[in-house]
Amino acid sequence: MTIGIAVVGYGYWGVNLTRNVAVAPTTELIGVVDPGSDRRELAEMNHAGISTWESIHDALDDERVQAIVLATPASTHVDLALAALERGRDILVEKPLAETSADAAKLRDVAADNGLVLMVGHTFLYSPPVLRLKELVDQGDLGAVQYLYSQRLSLGRIRRDCNALWNFAPHDVSIMLHLLEEPVVEVTAKGFSFIEQGIDDVCFASLTFASGIGANLHVSWIDPRKTRLTTVVGDEKMAIYNDVSVDQPLWLVDSGVAKDRDLGEYESMSDFQWRTRSGDIVIPRIEMSEPLKNEITAFGEACSTRNAPRTDGDHGLEVVRVLEAIDRSAQANGRPMEVPR
Numbered sequence: 267m268t269i270g271i272a273v274v275g276y277g278y279w280g281v282n283l284t285r286n287v288a289v290a291p292t293t294e295l296i297g298v299v300d301p302g303s304d305r306r307e308l309a310e311m312n313h314a315g316i317s318t319w320e321s322i323h324d325a326l327d328d329e330r331v332q333a334i335v336l337a338t339p340a341s342t343h344v345d346l347a348l349a350a351l352e353r354g355r356d357i358l359v360e361k362p363l364a365e366t367s368a369d370a371a372k373l374r375d376v377a378a379d380n381g382l383v384l385m386v387g388h389t390f391l392y393s394p395p396v397l398r399l400k401e402l403v404d405q406g407d408l409g410a411v412q413y414l415y416s417q418r419l420s421l422g423r424i425r426r427d428c429n430a431l432w433n434f435a436p437h438d439v440s441i442m443l444h445l446l447e448e449p450v451v452e453v454t455a456k457g458f459s460f461i462e463q464g465i466d467d468v469c470f471a472s473l474t475f476a477s478g479i480g481a482n483l484h485v486s487w488i489d490p491r492k493t494r495l496t497t498v499v500g501d502e503k504m505a506i507y508n509d510v511s512v513d514q515p516l517w518l519v520d521s522g523v524a525k526d527r528d529l530g531e532y533e534s535m536s537d538f539q540w541r542t543r544s545g546d547i548v549i550p551r552i553e554m555s556e557p558l559k560n561e562i563t564a565f566g567e568a569c570s571t572r573n574a575p576r577t578d579g580d581h582g583l584e585v586v587r588v589l590e591a592i593d594r595s596a597q598a599n600g601r602p603m604e605v606p607r
């Protein structure tokens with residue numbers, strides 16, 4: 267069974283989502299909504315025979331549309347998603363789920379109260395290297411995770427409707443939450459704006475997870491080098507996930523620090539020795555597939571089976587809570603902020 271889909275928003279990302287809705291085994295592309303006539307013409311040209319509409323309400327009047335994929339700017343997510351949910355449609359909302367945790371919670375609750383699927387487009391949780399990294403963490407290959415950090419940097423795709431934090435960091439926060447399966451309790455952050463006052467182009471944030479694990483993230487759209495890097499340091503091994511690498515996206519590094527047992531008993535702190543161990547690097551074989559196609563396939567599956575997707579409303583809400591706290595800390599010049607539960 268395939269699910270009839272209307273994609274709402276045919277901008278930069280909507281084009282990619284629509285292409286995948288058209289080919290994923292669980293979905294059927296019914297049509298595209300965009301207020302721009304040039305965008306609708308482009309959609310008709312790329313996908314012969316589909317319907318196009320100017321407003322989401324017209325698409326929701328069409329009985330063939332069973333579910334919505336929402337790819338409009340974040341400021342419009344809450345109203346458009348509510349419109350779809352109130353008309354009984356399952357929905358995939360692009361990241362971030364909403365601009366505030368109150369709005370994200372409202373969407374999660376309305377979907378749950380009406381038994382509807384709410385999925386969030388946290389694409390990286392459908393990316394094979396991230397899933398493999400999660401397996402390594404879960405199987406204990408790294409030992410106990412000590413800390414992790416993430417860098418998402420590029421020169422460009424500068425937005426004026428949100429800052430670099432809200433544009434890039436949903437991915438990093440989503441990956442970290444998925445890997446550790448525990449909430450972030452506190453954050454500190456600094457943001458810097460260069461292009462337009464009040465819109466941070468760069469953000470450095472430190473996160474503390476419930477068990478005490480520390481994390482750092484650095485996002486920027488003014489950087490000399492495109493970087494998509496997540497490093498996880500365990501007490502036995504370390505992992506480096508480099509999304510920019512085509513053939514080696516994941517490294518498992520057999521390095522660490524250990525007390526030097528060869529020295530025998532130590533009697534004072536000055537005798538206490540640590541030694542670093544620098545071992546082999548293993549590059550796990552990963553069956554690659556397009557994350558966005560996997561994501562759309564999972565959305566169609568969730569609509570058919572009614573099982574919650576991996577990136578459900580709870581996950582989307584948790585990501586927004588962390589981003590909101592990071593933004594508050596950055597605005598307060600780095601004051602630590604609790605992430606409210």
Ligand SMILES: NC(=O)c1ccc[n+]([C@@H]2O[C@H](COP(=O)([O-])OP(=O)(O)OC[C@H]3O[C@@H](n4cnc5c(N)ncnc54)[C@H](O)[C@@H]3O)[C@@H](O)[C@H]2O)c1
Pocket residue numbers: 274275276277278279280299300301302305320321322337338339340342346360361362387388389433
């Ligand atoms: N998952 C990812 O990796 C990823 C990557 C890029 C963007 N995104 C997300 O996708 C969303 C869209 O980003 P984008 O870069 O494509 O933006 P964009 O500005 O390029 O496109 C947005 C489109 O939405 C249309 N639109 C605006 N209001 C509308 C409305 N009320 N009804 C229907 N269409 C409307 C605009 O005309 C435009 O064509 C954002 O939430 C963004 O964060 C996700």
